[in-house]
Amino acid sequence: MSSTTASAAALPADPKAPAAGAVKKPVNPRSAKRRRTLAQWGFIAPAVIFMALFFGYPLVRNIVMSFQDYSPSTFFTGEAPFNGFDNWSNVFNDGLFGKALWQTILFTVGSLVGQFCIGLGLAVFFTRRFPLNGILRSLILLPWLVPMVVSGIVWRRIFDQDTGVLNSFLGTIGLPGDTPWLTSTSMALISVILVNIWIGIPFNMVILYGGLQEVPKELNEAASLDGASAWRTFRSVTLPMLKPVITVVLVLGFMSTVKILDLVLALTDGGPADSTQTLGTLTYQNSFVQMDFGAGAVVGNILILISAVFAVFYLRANRNEGK
Amino acid sequence: MRQPRRRPHRRVIVPLTVVSALVGGVVLSGCGQQRDADVYTVMNSSTDESYHRWDAQTLARCSKTLGVRIEQQSVPASQVMTKALRMASSKSLPDVLQLDASEMPTFAEAGGLIPLKDLGLTTKDIPEGIVNFGSYDGKYYGAARTVNTLALFYNKDTLAKAGLEVPTTWAEMQATAKTLTQGKRYGLALSAGGAEDGVFQFAPFMWSNGGDETKLDSPQVAGALDYWKALLKDGSLSKSTVNWTQADVNDQFMAGNAAMMINGPWQVESLNAKKGLNWGMAQIPVPKAGDDSVGPLGGGILTVPNTGDEAREKMSARIIGCMSGEQEQITYAINSWMVPANEKAAAVWRTKAPELAALADQVATARSRTAKLGAQWSSVSLALQSAFQSALTGESSEAALKRAQQQVTSGN
Numbered sequence: 001m002s003s004t005t006a007s008a009a010a011l012p013a014d015p016k017a018p019a020a021g022a023v024k025k026p027v028n029p030r031s032a033k034r035r036r037t038l039a040q041w042g043f044i045a046p047a048v049i050f051m052a053l054f055f056g057y058p059l060v061r062n063i064v065m066s067f068q069d070y071s072p073s074t075f076f077t078g079e080a081p082f083n084g085f086d087n088w089s090n091v092f093n094d095g096l097f098g099k100a101l102w103q104t105i106l107f108t109v110g111s112l113v114g115q116f117c118i119g120l121g122l123a124v125f126f127t128r129r130f131p132l133n134g135i136l137r138s139l140i141l142l143p144w145l146v147p148m149v150v151s152g153i154v155w156r157r158i159f160d161q162d163t164g165v166l167n168s169f170l171g172t173i174g175l176p177g178d179t180p181w182l183t184s185t186s187m188a189l190i191s192v193i194l195v196n197i198w199i200g201i202p203f204n205m206v207i208l209y210g211g212l213q214e215v216p217k218e219l220n221e222a223a224s225l226d227g228a229s230a231w232r233t234f235r236s237v238t239l240p241m242l243k244p245v246i247t248v249v250l251v252l253g254f255m256s257t258v259k260i261l262d263l264v265l266a267l268t269d270g271g272p273a274d275s276t277q278t279l280g281t282l283t284y285q286n287s288f289v290q291m292d293f294g295a296g297a298v299v300g301n302i303l304i305l306i307s308a309v310f311a312v313f314y315l316r317a318n319r320n321e322g323k
Numbered sequence: 324m325r326q327p328r329r330r331p332h333r334r335v336i337v338p339l340t341v342v343s344a345l346v347g348g349v350v351l352s353g354c355g356q357q358r359d360a361d362v363y364t365v366m367n368s369s370t371d372e373s374y375h376r377w378d379a380q381t382l383a384r385c386s387k388t389l390g391v392r393i394e395q396q397s398v399p400a401s402q403v404m405t406k407a408l409r410m411a412s413s414k415s416l417p418d419v420l421q422l423d424a425s426e427m428p429t430f431a432e433a434g435g436l437i438p439l440k441d442l443g444l445t446t447k448d449i450p451e452g453i454v455n456f457g458s459y460d461g462k463y464y465g466a467a468r469t470v471n472t473l474a475l476f477y478n479k480d481t482l483a484k485a486g487l488e489v490p491t492t493w494a495e496m497q498a499t500a501k502t503l504t505q506g507k508r509y510g511l512a513l514s515a516g517g518a519e520d521g522v523f524q525f526a527p528f529m530w531s532n533g534g535d536e537t538k539l540d541s542p543q544v545a546g547a548l549d550y551w552k553a554l555l556k557d558g559s560l561s562k563s564t565v566n567w568t569q570a571d572v573n574d575q576f577m578a579g580n581a582a583m584m585i586n587g588p589w590q591v592e593s594l595n596a597k598k599g600l601n602w603g604m605a606q607i608p609v610p611k612a613g614d615d616s617v618g619p620l621g622g623g624i625l626t627v628p629n630t631g632d633e634a635r636e637k638m639s640a641r642i643i644g645c646m647s648g649e650q651e652q653i654t655y656a657i658n659s660w661m662v663p664a665n666e667k668a669a670a671v672w673r674t675k676a677p678e679l680a681a682l683a684d685q686v687a688t689a690r691s692r693t694a695k696l697g698a699q700w701s702s703v704s705l706a707l708q709s710a711f712q713s714a715l716t717g718e719s720s721e722a723a724l725k726r727a728q729q730q731v732t733s734g735n
Contacts, residue, residue: 073433075411076629093733161563162507163580182566185716271517272565273712273723288405290701291429 066297087294104278108257114197119204144202152266155195185275211245247317255307362392367421368400377658385645416628418639428697431459437627438462442640453664456691457624465624466647469661472618472689477583479601489605496608500559503582510559512572512581520569522704527607530617540728548720591660604681618689662686706730
């Protein structure tokens, strides 16, 4: 490296000075390549370290934990003996798991269908020009801005069978005003779904509205020139153009809905009689009420697995969109 | 000569250093907090302004007496347990930990607590029930300053207007509640919610009827649940009962939607703040005249976590001794509307808070939820919640409780 000695000596010590000397000096192709590779790794490193630390590690830890007898004493001794598939078989043999899984499916499908249909309807509605369009559109965002726990507590009051606003209103307009919204085992899940639809509409509407703006107006005009009805235009032009956005909305909606916890805790605490238990509340109950962290990890892993499957759909949808 | 070669490296090194510094900082700050020799921490759940202030005053007095600095750290009640466990794994446990008595067995079983007698604290003047309340597996781990339990609260004006006496038996309460149920007002409000609140409220009915948490499918437990069902069937209880917490019950009572309620003394402050509400307090009615009214003991207990530092643990015990001293108990009991744990303190307190006499009697016969089951209480509690909710929403009491008992047995 004697060739660089002169230029190095000539260089000012300040690293911020223009690297003229370095550029002009004869370049060793191999070390240059190595430097470039290093630089590339350097740029990736923060992301990789972050992911490994905050996503990879907890994920692996959670999987390992589901095969361990992880109890409060583990926090003191640091020992969590492996117990094979004990946690898994305990969870699967507990009647509550099947119930919670089924209710999670109902909750997710019900919420998504409701949110999406109403959200799409509103998005289409707002593509028209009319006075107060902007203001109304921002008002609809409100449920999204309110913290989920606050919504939960407010809705619990609204749904109260005797003193709730909803039943009073129904009674006033002549409908039966004693619907047991949250207090009957057959109604509670439906009520929780209704609240979640209310919360999810803005998200669906905003994304779909954005997607609708991207649909070229000419296509709609061409279709109507060809004599297509409004419905036909919507079905054969707008919807296919909107498909990538729809996939994204549904997959993202799915992933945030399937792991629901806070809303259920605030509304019903999983009751009455476990009729609103979901996988989310079950993992919470196992880990933080019963302090059986192994069992909690099992349910958590199942949730992660379900979400992961849909994440793959999401990535594929994204890739297709890029093409 | 190295200068030019390092140059491109620096671009790599800077982000790497920043990231490692951040990561290192996070990791290091997470573990191994250095303890200050003269500073002690008390972790409790006094997140309410008034409770936090009362505790701060107590700690200020104790730190003066003991010559050490005592800091108060408050976290929400539902997070004390998980937070303390996390602190245990990072070796940063507080010196004194206030736990809800029903959570203590789980923590003690894990080896997380030091028996207080080993550290020089005695149980002199403390009634047996309250010693048991702070004990697990025969060892006394937690000193209570005050305890609470449930009582029957009633609207004096409503009862007087109807010309009714305060009920003392189940039959009387059922009849009174039925008479008082008029229009939008229910005769009685209680919490049968799907959390510990509901179980806490079911306990006095179960126990006074001779039932027991070790055998959920006994006829006595079913009898207590049938009594709740009967109240619901009469229309004396709102159907929303299954969705109410104890705070909701209090709201209903204060709003005049219920003539009587089952609740605890921690509601007294808000009841007194409501103008025009003339309330009274009595023991929870019993199945037959002459039966004992057995309520559940509630409240926090002060424990010394196992930090491995004996000298500090000894001082922690002295802090607990000061916090649960007679005078401190009386002050705290009067502030928070609870009953002093110590017999002598309770006697003084009775003269100062005569309106809570019924509560003091109820405490005298009350028992702890975890005395028989210890750390298993949490799974029994979950099964029981599910059972009474099923029964109140239609299933037969026997079937629901039988399933609950099976659930508990298979889970163990």
